[in-house]
Structures are given as C-alpha cells and as structure tokens.
Amino acid sequence: MSAPRRFDAIIIGAGQAGPSLAGRLTAAGQTVAMIERKDFGGTCVNTGCMPTKTLVASAYAAHLARRADDYGVVLDGPVGIDMKRVKARQQTVVKNARGGVEGWLRGMKGCTVFQGHARFESADTISVGDDLLTAPKIFLNVGGRANVPDMPGVNDIPYLTNVGMMQLDTLPEHLVIVGGSYIGLEFAQMFRRFGSRVTIVEMGPRLIGREDPEISDAIREILEAEGITVRLNAECIRFSPHEDGACVHVTCKAGEPQVTGSHVLLAVGRRPNTDDLNLEAAGVETDKRGYVVVDDQLRTNVPGIWAMGDCNGKGAFTHTAYNDFEIVAANLLDDDPRKVSDRISCYGLFVDPPLGRVGMTEAEARATGRPLLVGKRPMTRVGRAVEKGETAGFMTVVVDAKTKQILGAAILGLNGDEAIHGMIDLMYAKAPYTTIQRAVHIHPTVSELIPTMLGELKPV
Structure with a gap:
C-alpha cells in the first residue's frame, strides 16, 4: 500500500449517525473520510424502519379495504394483493432514501467517500481495499444484523x-x-x-x-x-x-x-457488525456480545475512537443512533457536555394498533419500592378511536406519588406511537404530571384523553 491519506476524521458506516456527523464536521472546516461497504443509509433505510413501515402501510390498506362494509363503503369483489407491486413500492421508498443519503455525502464539501470493507491497521489507521487512511478521530457507525442462533437444524x-x-x-x-x-x-x-x-x-x-x-x-x-x-x-x-x-x-x-x-x-434479536473490523489492532474493547464498550459520551477505551448507533449496545433504534450523533457533535463542536445517561428510553411497536412506550414499565416502577400512582384508560373510551372504529388497546401511566413525575407510560392503540410524545416531552422537562393534566388538548384526538387519565390516578 502507498502512504496513508490523512483526514481530520474517519467515519465507518453511513447509517443514521454517520452522515449527520460528517455534515457537522465538514461544516466546521474539517476533512472527513466516509467509508461504506454496502448500502448508504444503514439498516433503517434499507432493511429496517423505512421498508417495513412501507409494507405495514400496504397491509393496513388491505385490512381497511376488507373492513369497508363496516364504514358503509361498498367494494365489488374480494380484496386482492399484488406482491410484486407491494415490493416495488417498498423498493422505491428505499432507493429514494438511499440515493438521498449517498448524494448528500458525495456532494458534501470536505467529505471523501470510500466504498469497501474497513479494517483497523492501528489505532489511527484504516485500510479500505488498496487505500490506507489515517486520522486522529475515528467514529464507528457500523450497525448490526440479524442474529442467527446455533439452533439444531x-x-x-x-x-x-x-x-x-x-x-x-x-x-x-x-x-x-x-x-x-x-x-x-x-x-x-x-x-x-x-x-x-x-x-x-x-x-x-x-x-x-x-x-x-x-x-x-x-x-x-x-x-x-x-x-x-x-x-x-x-x-x-x-x-x-x-x-x-x-x-x-x-x-x-x-x-x-x-x-x-x-x-x-x-x-x-440482533448482533453488532464488529467482528470483522480487526478491532484488536486498535485495542478497542468489546463486551461478550461483541458490542463496543463506550462511556457516557460514546468514547471507547482508545483515545480518539468513538462508537455510535447499534454497535455500542446503548440503543437499538434509529432515534437512539441519531441521538448518539447529537451527543458526539455537542461534546466535540458545541462545548455542550451531553451524555447518554440523560436519554430516556422510548420506542414503538408498529403493529396495528401501534404501541408507544416511554420510561419504566409498571413492573419496573414497582420494583423500585417507591409509592406509585397508576392510571389506565381503555381505547373504547377514547372518542377518536370509537369514531374510526379502531378501539383495541388501552393507555396507561405510572407516576411517582411523591414527586408527581411520570416514571413511564404506554399507549397501545390508535395513534399511540404519536400520542406518547406528550409524555416523553414532559419527562424530559422533569415537570409534574399535573402540567399535562391541566392542559387543554384538541378534540377529537387520542391525546385529549391523557389529561383525563391523569386526573383519575390511583395509588398501588
């Protein structure tokens, strides 16, 4: 190999965190090498969130069409599925998103894109095919893949x-x-x-x-x-x-x-894509499952190397990966000491109706031994759900009885993945539940029943 090409930073992986970090670093005048061995955009864009939710949308359309008679709508004949068209729609969404990420990176001033398999040669040097790259800052954003356990047969x-x-x-x-x-x-x-x-x-x-x-x-x-x-x-x-x-x-x-x-x-389950990076050459520590060990600011045990996204075991979601980027950028560029431990766990399950979840489960809250207040409300008592004919599920919240702060909440039901964000925001604000309880929400919505639920809390 020839002498290594020098950059201010090397980012391995063009998933959720990597491109955004490249944008911040180059905007600050730094030179960046972006390495991607396969598809730009990572799991979310290519085989995760975007394609699956596109399929979920097609499936919901079929389900609703079959229920047309419930709404007084008359359709002639049975509902059919053309899987080739379903796949084509999904692939169009993927290709547009992937192309957007790749085009942004390739057109980014100060960013040089390399395609190939990255391997550490030392703590500050990476090989990509015949290219040798070196930088004082290296960021791992290599994501994860489906776990295939060694089950018999x-x-x-x-x-x-x-x-x-x-x-x-x-x-x-x-x-x-x-x-x-x-x-x-x-x-x-x-x-x-x-x-x-x-x-x-x-x-x-x-x-x-x-x-x-x-x-x-x-x-x-x-x-x-x-x-x-x-x-x-x-x-x-x-x-x-x-x-x-x-x-x-x-x-x-x-x-x-x-x-x-x-x-x-x-x-x-999933496993991190860390087993073929030759991390040993850099001395980067991983845990027994292969996740890169990081501190509260996503630094590895090797100075000058960070790990973001699914490969660090700190979260398995697109939104946590993006937050990893925000934490790294804030510390490096904004003199803003953000940290992972400030993050509140939240996620969705995108079945229909969806589940929106934040913070502790009720079982986890009970295990703390603190006095609790719990509220529940079935979706059958949510006007918007009744009007749409989608009344499966319920909403629930658990509150610290002394501080009046929300410890956790879940909404399984119509628009639960959206309505939960009011709870999330309140928890980040560290405000008492009465802040939402006394708020006036728009009617008719799912969110308007959250203040009602909070007004009916009971001790457990």
Whole structure:
C-alpha cells in the first residue's frame, strides 16, 4: 500500500449517525473520510424502519379495504394483493432514501467517500481495499444484523431474516416466525393481512417479554383475532427440511409438537457488525456480545475512537443512533457536555394498533419500592378511536406519588406511537404530571384523553 491519506476524521458506516456527523464536521472546516461497504443509509433505510413501515402501510390498506362494509363503503369483489407491486413500492421508498443519503455525502464539501470493507491497521489507521487512511478521530457507525442462533437444524433449511423478507415478491403460503418480539410481530401482522397463514413460535411464556403482562396479552389477542397462531413456551426449537418448506419442531404446553411452513423467518434479536473490523489492532474493547464498550459520551477505551448507533449496545433504534450523533457533535463542536445517561428510553411497536412506550414499565416502577400512582384508560373510551372504529388497546401511566413525575407510560392503540410524545416531552422537562393534566388538548384526538387519565390516578 502507498502512504496513508490523512483526514481530520474517519467515519465507518453511513447509517443514521454517520452522515449527520460528517455534515457537522465538514461544516466546521474539517476533512472527513466516509467509508461504506454496502448500502448508504444503514439498516433503517434499507432493511429496517423505512421498508417495513412501507409494507405495514400496504397491509393496513388491505385490512381497511376488507373492513369497508363496516364504514358503509361498498367494494365489488374480494380484496386482492399484488406482491410484486407491494415490493416495488417498498423498493422505491428505499432507493429514494438511499440515493438521498449517498448524494448528500458525495456532494458534501470536505467529505471523501470510500466504498469497501474497513479494517483497523492501528489505532489511527484504516485500510479500505488498496487505500490506507489515517486520522486522529475515528467514529464507528457500523450497525448490526440479524442474529442467527446455533439452533439444531437451522443450517439444514432455507430461512429468512429481515433482509430476505424485503426481497419477497410472492406471498408465503404459511409463514412461520421464530421470535415473538418487535420485528417478528410486525412481519406477522403484515403478512397475515397480505393473505398468508402465519404462526409465531416464541420460547418465552408470553410475547414481548419486556412489556407488562397486560400489554403482552392485549397484543396477543389483537394478533389472534386476525387469525395469527401464537405458540408460546417453545422451549426446544429445532428445524428439519420438509417437502412443503421447513418443519419447526417445538415443545409447547399445548398444540401440535411441530409446525410446517413454506417459509421460516428468524426474528430472534440482533448482533453488532464488529467482528470483522480487526478491532484488536486498535485495542478497542468489546463486551461478550461483541458490542463496543463506550462511556457516557460514546468514547471507547482508545483515545480518539468513538462508537455510535447499534454497535455500542446503548440503543437499538434509529432515534437512539441519531441521538448518539447529537451527543458526539455537542461534546466535540458545541462545548455542550451531553451524555447518554440523560436519554430516556422510548420506542414503538408498529403493529396495528401501534404501541408507544416511554420510561419504566409498571413492573419496573414497582420494583423500585417507591409509592406509585397508576392510571389506565381503555381505547373504547377514547372518542377518536370509537369514531374510526379502531378501539383495541388501552393507555396507561405510572407516576411517582411523591414527586408527581411520570416514571413511564404506554399507549397501545390508535395513534399511540404519536400520542406518547406528550409524555416523553414532559419527562424530559422533569415537570409534574399535573402540567399535562391541566392542559387543554384538541378534540377529537387520542391525546385529549391523557389529561383525563391523569386526573383519575390511583395509588398501588
């Protein structure tokens, strides 16, 4: 290799955090090398949020069309699904977003784009193919990928992950999903609405085990009402080939001991893309799961190296990755000592109706031993939900009885993923729940019932 090319900063990975950081650094007059080995935009743009929510939208349209008679709307004939057109719409959204990110970076003054596999040669030097790059600041934004556990027989069958699901242009006859958490549930509902038989196989005693049981149970009821089969307590999952696709062997307390599907989706978690960066050459520390160990300002144990996004184990969402960028930029460029520990956990589950969640679950709040107030309200008592004919779910909040601050909240129901943001903002403001309770919200909305719920808090 020739002598290394020098830059002020090297960013590895053009996912959610990397391009925005490149924009801030170059605007500050620094030279940046951006390295991307595959698709610009990372998981969110290419195989995660954007394509899946595009599919969710298509599935919702089909579901609503089938319910047209409920609204007095007459449609002639059954609702059909053209999966090739569904995929084409999804791919158009992806390509436009990916092209936007790539075009921005390639046109960014002070930014040089390299395409290829980055590997550390030392703590300040990176190789990319035949190129050698060096910089005093290196930022890892390499993301993650689907985890494929070493379950018996898994390599004997064709299986799909979220990446393969994005390439389907025909409808699975029977989709068996291994994993009853966020990714698996979204694919389960959308493909059921497209017309597939769907079975969810989950090792645990309930779906999305991190949630409170009443939320897990409500989501299960929603999915089962649409014809999705849920198999829980699958303690001994193994696979074998079958002439109709693949056989998933389960050990459950009820039901048949095996499920045969035309397609199998593995939705059993994610793992960081850190195993092929030659981190050892730089001395960068990782934990036992492969996540890069970082401090509260996202610095690794090696001075001059930071890690952002899914690869640092501090969050597994697009919004946490972007916040990582904000934290790094604030500390480096704005003399603003922001830190990860100031972040409040929040996320959504984009089944229909969606779940918006922030802060502690009720079980977590109870475990603190502090006196609590809890409020609940079913969506059947939310006018907007009744008017739209979408009354599944409920909203709930848990409050510290002494400080009157909200500890956590969840809205499973119509527009729950949007309405939850009022709670999020209040928690960041560290204001008492009475701030929202006394607010006047717009009618008719889902959010207007949050003050009502807060006015009916009860001690637990």
